[in-house]
Amino acid sequence: MQKYDVVVLTDHRYAHPSKLNDYTKNIIVEDALVVNAMGKLGLNVIRLAWSDPHFDWSSTKAVLFRTTWDYFDDFPKFSNWLNRISKVTNLFNSDSIIRWNIDKHYLQDLKAKGVHISETLFLEKGDKKTLEDLHTETGWTETVLKPCVSGAARHTYKLNPENRAKHQGIYETLIANEAMMLQPFQKNIVSEGEISMMVFNGQFTHAILKKAKAGDFRVQDDFGGSVHDYKPSKVEIQFAIDTVKACNELPLYARVDIFKDNNGQIALAELELVEPELWFRHHPDAALILAEGIKEKLLTLSC
The missing domain is CATH 3.40.50.2300 (Response regulator)
Structure with a gap:
């Protein structure tokens, strides 16, 4: 019993x-x-x-x-x-949703189903290319490097031509043990913030706006980011619902993090289906x- x-x-x-x-x-x-x-x-x-x-x-x-x-x-x-x-x-x-969502390779699956995501280069465990090689190949100047399995901005680094060499050592340590991802730095996240859209069983309920503190690029409150109530547009709500419906099964709860990319398009930052903060208090x-x-x-x- x-x-x-x-x-x-x-x-x-x-x-x-x-x-x-x-x-x-x-x-x-x-x-x-x-x-x-x-x-x-x-x-x-x-x-x-x-x-x-x-x-x-x-x-x-x-x-x-x-x-x-x-x-x-x-x-x-x-x-x-x-x-x-x-x-x-x-x-x-569900177990299948959790295992799929823990690893940020899931972004590739959503992209294949028509969800617009941030440009992303996935770097598999053991990759031998240097950070300089990767930036030369992509043509990206400012980037963000982070693990494919992570949370709370663990090992998330903002890279530029001046600090890449300094981060090469930590990158070599990380890539030897886990897959990583490299993305162009999204300036609008700093200037406008990142929107979190809460969707339960396919139904949108509420949204909040996360903003980084002055001088930082991370919007998480762990790093001094602030949270604000936000009224999303119909287009933003539909983007969130469409993203959730692109999953192989409909999750009971989801947080859809979106932003305006460097080209001015709504893009998916992350789809959080495991243990997202959902701001019920708001x-x-x-x-x-x-x-x-x-x-x-x-x-x-x-x-």
């Missing part, structure tokens, strides 16, 4: 934090909005770290990935855990929409 309907997954640092700063408070509020929304629908819910060593994962009908923001710090451990629990419970989003009703989708999915699984 399964004890829980859903386990809401978090990072071990935020499961039972001893100190509360503004960042941690936001995490707790976000997770609480989701837990409470499911509770209102009669679901039995608990919140745990994905790495909890004692929990019996077969005792829950499903797990919901929310603030598991440490999984990329020890990806082999996370991958092994994913293999184990996917055999005994259901994953939201639009609490969206938590109930997600909860309703989860309950409907659980009923389908019970049939």
Whole structure:
């Protein structure tokens, strides 16, 4: 007999934090909005770290990935855990979606389906070309280098002719162990920001605008970026919905990060389907929409 309907997954640092700063408070509020929304629908819910060593994962009908923001710090451990629990419970989003979305090669699949993405050069593990070689081949002057499996701007570097040589050593270390990606630096992200569009079960709910702090190019609040309410255009909403529908299956939740590229076109920065921040605190009703989708999915699984 399964004890829980859903386990809401978090990072071990935020499961039972001893100190509360503004960042941690936001995490707790976000997770609480989701837990409470499911509770209102009669679901039995608990919140745990994905790495909890004692929990019996077969005792829950499903797990919901929310603030598991440490999984990329020890990806082999996370991958092994994913293999184990996917055999005994259901994953939201699904196991196949998560595995596809963790690696940013998924951008190539979306591009093939007509989604406009940022220009991207994928660099496979073991590539021997230097940063200078890559920039000569592409003709790009200013670029951003980052891993294909990452989060929170881990090992994300802005490159230019003056600092490429300085980054060659770290690049050689990274590419020897993992695939990387190189993209032209997008100036509009700095000047105008990046828009995050939240889509639940194919339905757009709300959007926020992320802006980098002065002198930086990273919009994440980890690096001092700011968040603002945003009213998207019909074109931007349709772009987000079309992007989600281009997946092989419709995800229960998605964050579609878009921006205006160097040519002035709406482009996809990333499609976040694993553990995106969804800013429920800016639009609490969206938590109930997600909860309703989860309950409907659980009923389908019970049939």
